[in-house]
Amino acid sequence: MFATEAPDIPFMLPEDDVAPHEVRYLMTWEVPPDLQSRYPNLEVIFSAGAGTDQFTPELVPIHIPVVRMVEPGMTAGMTEYVSFAVLALHRDMLDYIANQSKAAWIPRLIIPASRRRVGIMGLGTLGLSVIEQLKKFGFQLSGWNRSTRSVEGVTSYTGRDELNAFLASCDILVCLLPLSNETRGILNSRLFAALPHGAGLINVGRGGHLVEEDLLAALDSGRIRNAILDVFASEPLPEDHPFWRHPQILVTPHIASMTQPESATKVVVANIRRHQAGEPLTDVVDRSGKS
Structure with missing residues (x-):
């Protein structure tokens, strides 16, 4: 689905041979403990679900935007x-x-x-x-x-x-x-x-x-x-x-809502395009504690 929406952007899975320094965007639910050393050039993290409390400053530096999953x-x-x-x-x-x-x-x-x-x-x-x-x-x-x-x-x-x-x-x-x-x-x-x-x-x-x-x-x-x-x-x-x-x-076993790949892909790709164009990302989590 990602290849269809954004054929110009390489999409890698964990089992693929990934060049860590080339990774700019990461979609994940759990944060790897060695996030900063593993992906030194990471620019944006997209949450795979609606929750984002797992992306704490201890794991994800404040300067890396975290985007919550908001999709139809x-x-x-x-x-x-x-x-x-x-x-x-x-x-x-x-x-x-x-x-x-x-x-x-x-x-x-x-x-x-x-x-x-x-x-x-x-x-x-x-x-x-x-x-x-x-x-x-x-x-x-x-x-x-x-x-x-x-x-x-x-x-x-x-x-x-x-x-x-x-x-x-x-x-x-x-x-x-x-x-x-x-x-x-x-x-x-x-x-x-x-x-x-x-x-x-x-x-x-x-x-x-x-x-x-x-x-x-x-x-x-x-x-x-x-x-x-x-x-x-x-x-x-x-x-x-x-x-x-x-x-x-x-x-019920945490099934109230689930990310739907078809619509989620469109939302994430649109946000990446905004970032590439220097435009503000949508649905960024405020982790400053000010609001």
Whole structure:
């Protein structure tokens, strides 16, 4: 696919005979520990996925731009998954799954979407796409972001000072935040206590956002009613982990969204062309900590 889009740019795989000093662009998920010595002329790193917290200054010098993967296929996949997860919690599907294992016929009253409040943490490309899809169902929508972001039809909250007000308006909370020092462990007992009693939780950010013991305690107390989790602190999730057998948790193996080679190739090549022309790269990660 890369050869079709950019036949003039040599595309090398790890097993190929690569001349390290000729490498200008690297697409990867994991960072080789000897990055700087292996590729002394490296100019740009492209993340193979949406996450970029693994590209720390200790591994990747600040002067080398890191570009996050923002491509239509990945955005569509995440939008599908979050829509499914919100609807599953909205329509009590985890309860019905648990009841099926007991052959228990227990209908529940349907609450109209117009009376269900859904909050999105993280109003980047993925969060905005999810919001546009959820609007079609008629949910009451709110969003929380580190920086100010105004979205039509959505009640927006900004920063730590407005976090509790945002949480109080969430019957279903969706975490789509990037992982950083500020957001690590943000899904904890203090946050759960600020949610309405019996709220639902969806985590499709990173496993590091969630304090797992606090979620289990919140489920036991009824503070959180059900949770759908796609990312975990340890992956694959260990076989003896309590999440696997918890009736109020749906576990999926980090499949909410996947980079689609066809569309990702076009996005990466377009960015390389911009760099070659001396134009600014798009979707560069701010690693300065200033915003």
